[in-house]
């Protein structure tokens with residue numbers, strides 16, 4: 107494990123030695139401002155990070171995507187950007203617009219659409235190889251800036267508040283939805299956003315369960331190319347921990363508001379993990395706890411539909 111962490115950290119250092127844009131942006135992280143909102147038993151951090159503007163405001167409609175060169179395809183990447191090989195034909199690239207101190211983009215070698223279903227084995231395998239990092243997936247209609255090119259991202263563990271908050275949230279016995287010898291699943295309803303957390307020693311059972319949830323969720327959102335999810339995945343001490351956030355909306359009303367009512371926030375995995383990214387200083391300064399609660403309320407799956415996913419998990423006894 108340690109060997110791999112060093113290999114990945116060394117790769118970032120080497121890359122920043124030759125790539126000025128990336129080096130400048132990682133150095134800039136030392137000056138990123140953060141503030142903290144406390145809620146009942148958990149926190150939301152807000153990070154002012156101007157370099158994330160292009161990601162937060164990425165145009166992801168079909169015609170905009172068709173009109174641009176895909177920045178994850180090898181022929182369009184900057185010559186200075188190197189890669190490491192990962193299992194299942196994925197590549198590790200340094201993300202030159204970081205949120206984490208160590209932030210990687212992990213594209214598939216081929217230009218195929220962003221989909222979770224069918225790619226979970228790769229996610230589990232890469233997460234195990236990248237112990238010490240939080241792997242994450244943004245759905246094609248809820249946060250991926252390249253919905254046309256399959257990719258994950260990764261950043262160091264210990265940064266997202268959800269990692270430690272999960273340890274206390276799961277103590278509430280009412281949240282346990284499924285338990286087997288290798289797998290426990292919790293459904294969290296009182297966390298501003300709704301979250302399904304899976305802890306498993308079995309890659310097969312973990313994959314089966316997520317595919318089952320995605321399949322049920324697909325029935326609830328048949329109009330979507332994929333039901334809207336953000337997913338976090340880590341591996342440590344012989345088990346995987348995943349947090350799945352089911353969504354009903356990509357961007358909240360504040361994103362589209364005018365003038366002083368506007369908040370340029372486009373929530374994805376990192377925000378759901380507990381770190382809101384604000385690319386504009388004015389938003390960083392004016393955002394309130396009530397705004398955060400309202401934004402989550404708009405974009406998280408509603409209670410009734412979340413219950414349907416919970417029932418699917420509770421009734422799953424055949425694996």
Ligand SMILES: [Zn+2]
Pocket residue numbers: 176177178179216217218254255
């Ligand atoms: Zn591509």
